[in-house]
Amino acid sequence: MRGAVLYGPRDVRFERRDDPKILKPTDAIIRMSATCVCGSDLWDYRGINKVTQPTPIGHEYCGIVEEVGRAVTKIKPGQFVIGSFFASDNTCPNCQAGYHSSCQHREFVGGAQSDWLRVPLADGTLVATREAPSAELIPSLLTLSDVMGTGWFAADAANVKPGNTVAVVGDGAVGLLGVLSARQMGAGRIIAMSRHESRQKLAREFGATDIVTQRGDEGVARIKELTKGIEADAVLECVGTQESMMQAIRSTRAGGYLGYVGVPHGVALDGQELFFAHVHLHGGPAPARHYLPHLIDLVWSGKIDPGKVFDLTLPLEEVAQGYRAMDERRAIKTLLRP
Numbered sequence: 001m002r003g004a005v006l007y008g009p010r011d012v013r014f015e016r017r018d019d020p021k022i023l024k025p026t027d028a029i030i031r032m033s034a035t036c037v038c039g040s041d042l043w044d045y046r047g048i049n050k051v052t053q054p055t056p057i058g059h060e061y062c063g064i065v066e067e068v069g070r071a072v073t074k075i076k077p078g079q080f081v082i083g084s085f086f087a088s089d090n091t092c093p094n095c096q097a098g099y100h101s102s103c104q105h106r107e108f109v110g111g112a113q114s115d116w117l118r119v120p121l122a123d124g125t126l127v128a129t130r131e132a133p134s135a136e137l138i139p140s141l142l143t144l145s146d147v148m149g150t151g152w153f154a155a156d157a158a159n160v161k162p163g164n165t166v167a168v169v170g171d172g173a174v175g176l177l178g179v180l181s182a183r184q185m186g187a188g189r190i191i192a193m194s195r196h197e198s199r200q201k202l203a204r205e206f207g208a209t210d211i212v213t214q215r216g217d218e219g220v221a222r223i224k225e226l227t228k229g230i231e232a233d234a235v236l237e238c239v240g241t242q243e244s245m246m247q248a249i250r251s252t253r254a255g256g257y258l259g260y261v262g263v264p265h266g267v268a269l270d271g272q273e274l275f276f277a278h279v280h281l282h283g284g285p286a287p288a289r290h291y292l293p294h295l296i297d298l299v300w301s302g303k304i305d306p307g308k309v310f311d312l313t314l315p316l317e318e319v320a321q322g323y324r325a326m327d328e329r330r331a332i333k334t335l336l337r338p
């Protein structure tokens, strides 16, 4: 088969790789229908996370089951399935609590920007749709593998309730889908923080009522102004830098909730400031698997259309171009078709 391999900073190559095989009886092999580039892949691509050896890359996937190991009982060849970037057993105490991304047996699923993929713990990790989806549904279903589940978790962790004022820090695909999630959960006012016109437009389409273009403390001041000094009931942090985290904490009202899903890079919090902020903090790697059945229903019934975040579609072999476009912020998110 063929797949994307990251060799070093800004060096993605499309190469022949060995076909994946069933290694454990709980594995499945899927034939990719679509895959994509994630904002978090850019940390590796830009060399912020060190890459020490050529590494197959990509972790968002959906496709048709080709083969299953002998211990797999629920997932069957021929089904269309979506899975999370963390494989999980769906049975341990952490999975039962809804935290599949902290499964006691979790395994990272890597190398998904490829024709085929081995998925561990198939019965726990994969969710099959009732029937094969139409081609138009595939981009939206693909987002449930990570980016939409992550936006949803940000809103869920921020305890978004009907009528709430919500602020979203970050206008990448996750932030935009955080806007969509907050709207779906009934938020009354949604303030999207974005400087880019095309992203502002999509944020409005997804339900943003206000746009704030300022960043850092100026952004905080603007939120204060918009909320008559109270600040937001719920804030979604979807970037992972010191500036974005502080902006999020300082935009949350006393007693409010902050859901943070941007993978932190160099973030350090001051105990005193946190103590006096009176803010609930909750975040981490999203339990995308937990939300899959509900989000599949929402996509299937046409209630949400998260696939709109893909503003660039390329054949899989042009994966390097997909990275470049996202790195240079020419694209919000790149869909790849094998």
Ligand SMILES: [Zn+2]
Binding pocket: 038, 039, 040, 041, 059, 060, 085, 146, 147
């Ligand atoms: Zn991702």
Ligand SMILES: [Zn+2]
Binding pocket: 088, 089, 090, 091, 092, 093, 094, 095, 096, 100, 102, 103, 104, 105
């Ligand atoms: Zn588990």
